[in-house]
Amino acid sequence: MAKKTIVIGFLGTQLDSGQGAGRWEKWRPTISLVQHEDTLIHRLELLYTPRHQALAELLKKDIAASSPDTEVRLVPLDIADPWDFGEMYAALYDWVRTYDFKPEREQYWAHITTGTHVAQICIFLLVESRFIPGVLLQTAPPKKQTQNNPGSYTLIDLDLSRYDVLAQRFHQEQRDALDFLKSGIATRNRRFNALIEEIERVAVRSRAPILLTGPTGAGKSHLARRMYELKKSRHQVSGEFVEVNCATLHGDGAASTLFGHKKGAFTGAATDRAGLLRTAHEGVLFLDEIGELGLDEQAMLLKAVEEKRFFPMGSDREVTSDFQLIAGTNRDLRVDVAGGRFRDDLYARINLWAYTLPGLAQRPEDLEPNVDHLLARAAAETGRAVRFNAEAKAMYLKFAQSAEATWNGNFRDLSASVTRLATLADGGRISTALVEAELQRLRWLWQRGAKSGPAGEGVDLDALLGESSHAELDLFDRLQLESVVRICRESRSLSDAGRKLFDQSRTQRTVVNDADRLRKYLQKFGLNWEAICTAQER
Template sequence: MPMRSKPGKQPLILIVDDDEAHRKLFAEVVHSLGLRVAEAGSADEAWHRIADEHPGLILLDVRLPGKSGLEILPDLKKKYPDIPIILITAYGDVREAVEAMKIGAVDYLLKPVDLEELETVILDHVGRGEELATKSRLPPLPPHVVCVSAAFQKVLETAYLVAQSDAPVLILGPSGSGKEVVARLIRDWSSRREGPFVAANCAGLPESLIESELFGHVAGAFTGATADRMGYFRAAHGGTLFLDEIGELPLSVQAKLLRALETGEIIPVGSEKPVRTDFRLLAATNRNLEEFVKTGRFREDLYYRINVVELTVPPLKERREDILPLAEFFGRQFARQPVRFSPQAMAALLSYHWPGNVRQLRNAIQRACLLAQGNIILPEHLPPEVAALASSGHEATQECEEGRLSAVERATILSTLAECGGNRTLAARKLGISRRALIYKLKALEALSPPSGGDQSR
């Protein structure tokens, strides 16, 4: 048992529970860890204790007199974003717990609480408020965006920082990895959030009409131009212009784009009069623009003008923690109900290299939902190239011995946890490992509390 530290030298743990017996039991655990304790029996009392003592961690029961723990959680996180909150529920409703984690809880426990697990959770999170506040300054993500992996988290943290300015941003990454999702988040986090978001796919614009599409034209500028056309640049006035596949722009149009960025003016086709427009440029490409510059396919001056800030969205194979949360979201979307993946199907999804990235995953899950005609996804419902990687779950464990988790082990852990209603103690028993070992593996997965992700295929 850890030795107690001197009073006042350790963080304060606030226990919010209307059951006095539970409060006293939890308080003993906290005391045994050498930490200080405060108690509250209701939401109102909790608010007063937090304001007076600013605890280092809150154990928050769901069922409270008056307002419930779930009802006060968003307000608590808004007012005290640096205080970690652990949700405690007696009903074993994992959906409720996951929902709480999406709006701010850092962990959850199910009653009856395993006291050893309570100790572990407290030690995992106590004193981490300042670290968590500085580690990620992201606002709550919209429900259609998955960010479980550390790789994608870093991209979004940078995107949030650059969103505060009007500097051009160049978003790099393979096709289907989610470049437009990042671009839209930058707009949503910027001062131009109320303005238009105009997206143009440069690769999809006819070369003969690309200038007209981008810069507009006046009536009579060419055959068929019977009326004035505004164009994408003017349509984005006061907002954000997103040029996808910017590497496909012809050199002649690149020169016009450079002028627009430098002067804030465009000249519609068939006109000699410049038109001022106020826009913020976000550009994206899956091409190597540096190579394009060397070979003369892209203007060097334009490259440096649009590349004030560069973001690289990693391919899905480099952010595997996002695969299952994305698959679950797409499954709900296409099946119109929650779907479950068999351990073998999860193993296949995690093992496949996904050359088409999130877009390919989305298509694979759509196919699976059509073939399954229910809410259970099996390997045979997945595309053949993905289903071929399914396994019975009895692979060699060399990867695990080296400190990594095999795809099958990942799938087995997640499936067992789901079967046990989120109870990690019971899941550990079924898996034949210690509870602490399971918690360690869940940390490695970074998938204990995946948000309800969404379509990042653009």
């Protein structure tokens, strides 16, 4: 049994109007609905405002004359201003929510030719959201107006799944977005591709914080910037991409850099400073190595992320900034939370979307496309095409994908390696001899890095202290000193090493000077920062 056709539409206060017999020579959109000989409108839900009651009654009478089988229901809506979007949508929404739709027996056409533009938009939204379970109906006048000429009508189904061409475009857009996030590299690792697919959906649908974890050089910073550029291409952000490595922030400078300060907030604060959070307003703030932030800065950041407002240093007035946070770290923040080095409430806030980027050694099948990409990039930058000989490429990839290749620096190591090969390639060809030399360089690089393992391993105290001084140390002092020296060599500065070594006791001090404490400890053995670093270089 065919479904009954129900039309929902507004009375056209101008287009549907008319008096006397002459009105039948005029094209009236609502009347035209029932004048098509091959289409029966079983019921018309005619929406109107009470001040147009007389016109509504006239239309009902004219429709009865044209199509006696069409039932007309007059639906008055108490709308003071039909151009007020909020008032119009609320009135339509309330009526639709109480309407007895029977989609199993009736089909619904929402007429959008009459009514104010605001009314038409509201009806469109109600159909698109399926509150009205039907299609849009658009009518048009005839090219030559004559009596009882209904013109034409078009039905528009907003169910995009029915439009194969549109579906293909949306799928292509998603593929383009994935390709963009991967910098055009045809990666083959299934787990990595699935990870990027989810990140793409989150990047374009969410403004919640995102946490990127993974080893150094895995591409966290690069991916964060690509996510920002993807959002900007969709007009989802209008502000800047602001990136800061939290490991470079120390003391008062950390809070000042992030949150800004007022003039005179501390020694050296000669002028006001806005801070990076405000610079990132309506954009994206990428905090790399977020685990290096101090607990005070973590508390301030939590407030800024949750409430979009915070106090600059030295100010008693809050400022606002609406930014999206992307955080990066190569540490396991769960361990830092358990050890009291990272706030559990901040971790919970930034952990809604957490993704671990795998290291290069975990994606051996992606080495070849990444090598090809890096060579293409080098050619674009230098204007000089470079290619591997077949034997040379096979040799390089065999080593690169073997267990011997640890890729400690991940893509930084690979990029540096390909850059060296491209630079040294005579005639634009990378030979086996060049590859052999590069593989020796990589082996040397990773063997040297492997020495810094367990506490004290690779630390030659004889060279630092002299054999006699070393022999005079108790085992306890020797093991402790070896560990301290190792931490110093892994750190960027004396202050950085001090923060790591005094990570607990520093939180209980009113005045914190990690560098001075470590300097005094080393002096007991006749050592200093320069001597430790110089010995390492030798």
